Amino acid sequence: MSGLIVSNLSVTLGEKTILSDIALTAMPGSMTGLIGPNGAGKSTLMRAMLKLTPLSSGTITFDGTNLLAMPGRARAQLTAFVEQSGSTDSRLTAREVVMLGRIPFQSVWQSMPSPADLTEAETALAAVNMTAFAERLFHTLSGGEQQRILIARAIAQQPRLLILDEPTSHLDVHAQLITLDLLRGRAQAGATVVLALHDLNLAAAFCDTLVVLHDGHLAGQGTAEQVLTPALLRTVYGVEATLLQHPKTGRPLIAYDLPSRLRMAPPNSD
Template structure:
């Protein structure tokens, strides 16, 4: 057991097919852990299984020793927040109301309205994703990137010790991508365990402390980005030719893809 998220020998099936096959991985507090792998590798399934949203056929999933999928929903929501790949379409809510959803696990059933503390947390979360000024807009009329930023803010407002995000940057412009990942890294540095599925391997290499590579439902590598991202792995897992270079200032690995002839 670690102080973070421990996934041990987890398998899952869907539609009669094996989707996850003996997945063992760890995400530690204080770290930003990237879950990478090609389309269909099982990333979303693993994140959903972690929260008990899809059934597993074997294995254990614990956070700080507690069986996460088995926890009552409200208790789990006080610990773990999730930003899904395809954001829920919160009909008829304003942007601020969507972010306020993150406070529900902490509100008592007889509480008529959010507390001043809830309001302050929500204001800060909205500011953190650069969405102040959009608060009274109708959520379902907002752009994909604006909605995604608000979903990140909703998760931050939950003040989770475990934060799971499924491709949180896929709709974001480059500035918003860097801002969001920096924000998540800061949360990790202040003690949260953050696990996020990412497709952009250069962003993953630039921001993540550790990477877990899923391929066909199995973990094929995990460790520091510079150890995991090798030309051989990129060839076998992603079927791409690439050269690894170092970022001129950070020294982090950067992938230069060799274009097909």
């Protein structure tokens, strides 16, 4: 079967079970959103998919091949990972950071980037609207600018499997929409895109499938319409909400109910 398939995945660190018996499928040409409250295990799951966190049990395959058994170079040519935040003490320019995404494709004897490497890097910078920042030192950029550069680095890898941990967390609304539309374009071009999101309305608007984690367990998997129910939001997030329908897209739109103590008091009648 094509795409990413995670079966019976568990992760235990020390005495604590972080993830227990997780199973999910993410298909090529689609965006799969990982959602759940803080501490649910989303970041651990993504790192486990890429052999950055050891599994206690389970299997992970991509297009029928054991992803974790691949040599590191082959896995890096296939996958790209954007962490929640990235920093470096090295005095690298934004373009040089993006060029790091081309390393898996360079030979050990290659001392300079190839024309193809340079083209991929420039294309990736343009895709995230950061061409004008290419010569800026990475560490001098704002959090949102750094995040866009890290996404460009991942795009420069031309991955078939793209995994992103909160790729919109430092971005303003406009940049969030542009970034998610860019990722949706990568999916429509054939990539398998898996990303963690906290904003459930963005997840509902852009993701084809949602995977819900709660306390390290799988709490739901399916389309936004199937998953985002008032009952699940109450159980997983501890919130009351009304589900509406977006007037243009028809996708679910969540209207949260404020806790009573936060509701505005009625105006004084006298």
